[in-house]
Amino acid sequence: MLRIALTRSSRAMSIASPSSVPDNEASVRKIGKALETYLKNSQQHVAMMEKHRAEFETGRRHLAKMMSLDIHELDQEAIDRAIQYLFPSGLTDPKARPVMRPPDEVLPKFQRFTFDEEGKPEGTRFFTLNPKIYGLMSEIGVKTQSVMKFYDEHVGSRSVNKNDLEPANLSGSQWITADKMKKKLSEKFSNELYAQVIIAFEHLASLPGSAIEQKFLSEFREPMTASTGSKLFGPAIPEVQICAETNRRFAEVTTHCKDTRATVRVIDAGKGKYDIDGLQLHDFRHLQAREILLAPMIISQTLGRFDVKATTSCISNSLPEAPNREPLKRSGGMSALPRAVRHGTALCVAALNPESTEPLRLSGLLTLDPRKNERSKVNQPGARAKWIWKRR
């Protein structure tokens, strides 16, 4: 289309034949290829979304009829359950399983630009390729100027609240990470730009009088603890329960390490007794095993206070084998069982003894170890080991 436009106009210039060129073509706009593509994509996207929405709606009606459910009660949860029923997938990755979601949730979002009727973008920052972050930087610059002006005008005067003349209070929080900022502005930018923005923010925050911009600054701050992960990787710290018969507090949790799944119950007001699959602590012959099992108590300094009761099983043995076969004796290894029990014990101790949560977390005992045995590959003796390499 572009080429036609060009040749037609050039033709109009070179061969002056006004009658052959119709009127609407004389007013054809000289639009760039990028904008042209954008417009085409935009129209296509809109059409596609319409089609998908209609398809989804029909699909919902079909599903309701298939599963004999009321169409008005068919919310997303019900759809998920129905799809799980119809397509039972044993895949472990939840992202790999079949889904049926409205296209607005599932399909990638289309970036909309606003243009005026002449095809010019609404803001000049469009041409910087990172409009939103440059916009943010401009905003910071403007606010910096205004804060300095405010301070200069009102320092020493009594008409202004004393607190407003202080620098902004940003304790207990930190600047949001680059990823979060990208999500917030819904724009991608380089790390250098992010660094520049943070420098600008820091300068603004350090100015006296920046307390007036507290609200603006706190939009880009997140609390300290949030980044260090208040969410544990693995099972969370369990709730404390009370045993009915003995009236002692206890906590119970199920974790795993390598191939061993362990259900651990830690009971308060005890003597430091261990009962792991019927074995006592002295039945663990290796010092390493005993150290592993006692580590949570040592760190939380509660030696001899808790009783630990644990049962373990092999994860791979829970798969159904034929009854005429002996179940394969697989185990995680020498330290796997103690480590699984240690993780459970640490979580329970953190529940029963909350002041020890921080030391336990810092020592890493509350984190699940996700490592599993690597599969051995064909043409190799093991997972990584290779046969003896011969040059010839």
Place this chain on the structure above:
Amino acid sequence: MKPCGRLVFQVARRMGACEQKISSCRQFSSEATAHDSIKVGTLCEMELAVAKQLNMKSHLPAPLSKQMDTLGEIVTLIREPIAEIASCMRVVDKNLPNLRLVLWGAFGTGKTVTLNQAVHHAYSNKWAIVHLRSAMELTRRVKEIEMSSFVSGRINDPSNAVAILQNFKQQNQHIWKILGELLTEKDYEWSKSERTLKSKPITEIIEMGISAPFLASDCVGALFRELRRHAKDDKLRVLVAIDDANSLWGKTLVKRADRTYAPPSDLTLVVHFRRMISNDWTNGCVLMVADKKEVADARDELGVSRHTPLELFGEEGFEFVEPFVPIETTNYTESETDALYNYYVNKNWLASKAARSEEGRKQLMHLSAFNPYYYERLCAFN
């Protein structure tokens, strides 16, 4: 633990007839009384001279004997098992068949140590001691064998037999004179040339065996027979202490001429010891240790097997050894651990500062799982 309980046998006669002397030991606790019954929970020292005579260096477990060299003294904890044994030994009588005791317990809870403490106790009460370091030596560590001329099919073990006789001689020095007064019952014809005549002191049998290894196994048998006879006649009391006694019914590594393994009943020394255990003589006490060494798999690091007497002795051994009194050895209690901890601190055995702190004390206690063996090893490295 005072000896008490409903007594079937009249105790009054016992108490009057013989005074049981408590093994001489330096008490470490504050409530120590010299002539009282053995106080449980205290540390007791064995005099080095006595220890040397009783050959403790080779009979105690390796870590303890090394500690003996380093610290220059043997100090062990008096615990319930030895008190029980002491009270059982008081009951021994010439009219009653020998009292059999089996020490059993988990690994590292003090079976061998208790056995040696009992030997010391017997020494101080002037008993005759027949102490075997380990029955596994007879069945599995046989260096050279000889076919027996006395009974066909039996296998002699000269080196072990000589060792037994030498050990007996060394351990019974305190009653050597008494043994010298005991006389043989009959003529012993060891071989065509050697013989011991009737009514000779039995110490001659011992000398004969030590000097002639190829006769030693038979000498051992004869010695044991004489001891039993004299015990029946109330001339002396005998304590038979066998460590790893369940190996007497276990696996052998002795090969016969046709390249099969000989059963333990084919070994003369095993037969002799079995006779010492059997019920037909009186005025004695047989103390045996049921140890897992016999049945445990050295390559199995993680498995936990049973340590109970029936499991370890096997059906045949169990029925032979019955009726016996099982005496269990257990892990330490907190107070026992504390006593030992204080001793180590006093001796500067615990080297690091962390070990001497309160937190260190608790950690040592719990990390060892209150097991005596693990506790000793942990303290040695801290």
Place this chain on the structure above:
Amino acid sequence: MHRLTHIGARSKSTLADKLRNAVGGADYGKSKQAMVSGSLAAKDENLKLPYSQGEDFRELYVMPKRKLRGQTQLEQATGRAEIKTRSRFDLMDRLAERPPRSEEMDPEKQKWTDIWPAARTFSASVVPLPVRMGSRPNVEKRAPFKKEGNLELVKIPNFLHLTPVAIQQHCEAIKKFCTPFPPELLSDASLTPSVLPISVQYSTYIHQGTNIRDIRSRVITMIVDVASLKLSENALEKLVRLAGKRYNQETGKLTIITDRCHTRKQNQDYAHYLLTVLYHEANKQEAWAELKERSDNLRVEFDGSTTKSKLEDLIEKAKSAGLKTDEKALAEFGEMWKTYRNTEETAEKTREYGRQMKKMLGI
């Protein structure tokens, strides 16, 4: 003549008409035809004309009736050339393609059970649900793959043939052949072994492919309640010896797992056969069974053991020495000894043994 009929036959076809029209209009060859067909009047008509010989007008060839090379080039250069739009090479294939069947379905009127009556691999054109499947590293960038041409959806099993509606239809259809489960068995679980003493278990295995076979489905587990066989004591002991590990003492159940035949039915027959043989063999009394000794017993008895004789001996000696003895303690000890020898040995049981022994000997 042959040639003329040939022309005459072709002349009736529409293609021929088309060709004719394309070349020179409707009149092409008509005069010639007329001449050939022999109509005098036509011949007379044509005589007067200069080309009355039955020929067409021979046009003078000046130039070809098409755009010449120069003109086309000029047109192309100036941009006025008519661009011939050619149809697609696969146009006919595309026209032959039908839209997906799911588009022709009406959710209100269509019954799903009619469309998908039996188990079938997933077919994207038939299933009207816009289901997506496919793991993407960055979900926001790219959606899971659509169902058309999606192998993953084909690989996983689907239960489109077993929707609740379908199941209800199945149940309705077979209801008239079924009787209700006895409520007495539901309420009282202890009745089951007497009413249903044998239970047979087997498994079916589903696979991701078209293959329905699995070798493990031939295995049969048959669990028999031995008490319901009503064997005599000797027969029971013989059965226990014959069964070995298959008999569980605590529950009293005999478990037979067979996999030695190729099919499930054969294995089931074999299991029944085994049970029959075991039962009859157990009931047989052999002559050599009389030779059974104490050491052959399954359980160790206190009476007749060396231990008992030794203990009695001990008590005798104690009596002769003039000491108190206790007969009751011996009986109690015997009971404890039996449990100790015949059940799993534990540390606690050994301690109990020790306590009893000490009580008896008075230590």
